[in-house]
Amino acid sequence: MTIVLIVVGAALGAPLRYLADRAVQAGHDTVFPWGTLAVNVAGSAVLGFLAALPAGSGVMAFAGTGFCGALTTYSTLGYETVRLAEEGARFHAVANAAASIVAGLGAGYCGAALAQAVS
Amino acid sequence: MTHGAVDPDVDLHVPGQRAELSWSVLVVIAAGGALGALARYGAQSALPASPAGFPWATFWVNVSGCLLIGVLMVVITEVRQAHRLVRPFLGVGILGGFTTFSTYVVDVQRLVAWGAPVAGLVYLAATMVAAVVAVWCGMRVTRRLARVAAR
Numbered sequence: 001m002t003i004v005l006i007v008v009g010a011a012l013g014a015p016l017r018y019l020a021d022r023a024v025q026a027g028h029d030t031v032f033p034w035g036t037l038a039v040n041v042a043g044s045a046v047l048g049f050l051a052a053l054p055a056g057s058g059v060m061a062f063a064g065t066g067f068c069g070a071l072t073t074y075s076t077l078g079y080e081t082v083r084l085a086e087e088g089a090r091f092h093a094v095a096n097a098a099a100s101i102v103a104g105l106g107a108g109y110c111g112a113a114l115a116q117a118v119s
Numbered sequence: 120m121t122h123g124a125v126d127p128d129v130d131l132h133v134p135g136q137r138a139e140l141s142w143s144v145l146v147v148i149a150a151g152g153a154l155g156a157l158a159r160y161g162a163q164s165a166l167p168a169s170p171a172g173f174p175w176a177t178f179w180v181n182v183s184g185c186l187l188i189g190v191l192m193v194v195i196t197e198v199r200q201a202h203r204l205v206r207p208f209l210g211v212g213i214l215g216g217f218t219t220f221s222t223y224v225v226d227v228q229r230l231v232a233w234g235a236p237v238a239g240l241v242y243l244a245a246t247m248v249a250a251v252v253a254v255w256c257g258m259r260v261t262r263r264l265a266r267v268a269a270r
Contacts (some may be wrong), residue, residue: 026131095211
């Protein structure tokens with residue numbers, strides 16, 4: 001059952017990352033990868049919320065391991081950071097790594113605070 | 120070397136990717152994402168972290184996924200023309216579903232909450248550094264091998 005929940009969650013989360021990334025990029029025209037930052041921050045907020053509730057094992061398999069796990073990505077973040085540096089946008093590369101960490105952790109703690117407020 | 124594409128998921132600066140949105144692309148991303156997430160779950164189940172312990176499984180999942188995306192992107196953008204579903208399936212789907220940023224963030228919170236803030240900070244920084252180095256190594260080695268093969 002856990003495996004089914006993970007599969008369904010990830011099958012929703014991965015395409016949503018792709019669609020959200022497209023939508024964010026369509027709204028601006030810079031080299032900075034705002035789309036990936038947006039999905040990583042959003043997924044961190046949701047998982048921070050669920051982990052702090054704490055949600056049951058079924059919900060964690062579906063929404064945590066599956067949906068948030070597939071919605072967020074480290075491979076894309078790492079590749080973008082290296083590509084920005086290769087293109088000569090060193091400041092953007094460092095800013096991308098730093099902003100991901102700061103905004104991701106901030107979002108995770110906001111999610112956890114919200115969980116404590118409602119539970 | 121190709122220039123322009125920075126985002127391996129989808130980069131609207133690349134004309135071909137502006138037009139690629141279709142059901143077939145979304146289906147292969149969903150299938151790849153599910154496979155990647157299952158592989159991550161398998162790694163985390165095989166190497167479970169104690170509450171205050173260093174999350175090695177997630178660390179290696181993220182670092183190996185970064186190494187592989189470096190290899191993949193060089194192969195499909197610089198070495199050979201790939202089928203239009205290869206990047207969505209392998210890059211966006213499998214590697215995107217395999218690696219995770221949200222678990223990384225919650226791992227750091229868990230380490231801090233269980234009284235291991237130093238481990239949390241080390242994990243926070245080490246993952247980012249190792250991820251970037253892994254992507255760079257994957258790209259570099261693949262470019263070198265492609266040059267050797269082309270001679």
